[in-house]
Amino acid sequence: xxxxxxxxxxxxxxRAYSCELAIQAENRIATHTHFRHHSDEIHVEAQExxxxxxxxxxxxxxxxxxxxxxxxxGVRIVNHIQVVASNGLSSAAVTRNT
Numbered sequence: 001x002x003x004x005x006x007x008x009x010x011x012x013x014x015r016a017y018s019c020e021l022a023i024q025a026e027n028r029i030a031t032h033t034h035f036r037h038h039s040d041e042i043h044v045e046a047q048e049x050x051x052x053x054x055x056x057x058x059x060x061x062x063x064x065x066x067x068x069x070x071x072x073x074g075v076r077i078v079n080h081i082q083v084v085a086s087n088g089l090s091s092a093a094v095t096r097n098t
Contacts, residue, residue, distance in 0.1 A: 018046035025051050025070050032069050034062060042066055042081065050076040056084045 025044040029035050035042065042055040051070055057063055063081045070077050 014048075021051065021073060021075065022046040024073060025053075028069050028073075029066060032065075034065055035069075044070075047078075050078055052078045052080065054080045054082075056082045058085050059083060 022044050025046070029042050029044070030039040032039075041057060042053060045052045045054070051073065053066055053070070057066070060083050063079065063083055066081055067077050067079045
């Protein structure tokens with residue numbers, strides 16, 4: 001019974017840590033001067049020992065800056081942000097129906 005309790009307690013602690021980590025990451029992006037108009041386009045998800053960042057920004061510079069702004073949190077960052085410029089160019093994979 002105590003092993004079940006310990007495992008449940010560890011899982012609860014891990015979830016709490018993940019939530020706190022995601023909140024810290026979202027706050028860093030939301031308060032960063034370069035993301036003033038783009039913070040709602042970037043999403044952060046805390047996973048096991050890493051942060052997954054997704055969304056869309058208009059430049060590769062902002063994509064890299066989002067990653068760098070989270071580097072100090074001490075976890076691995078997986079950057080899946082897509083770059084979609086106003087001129088139609090995109091880093092997103094194009095799927096074509098043929």
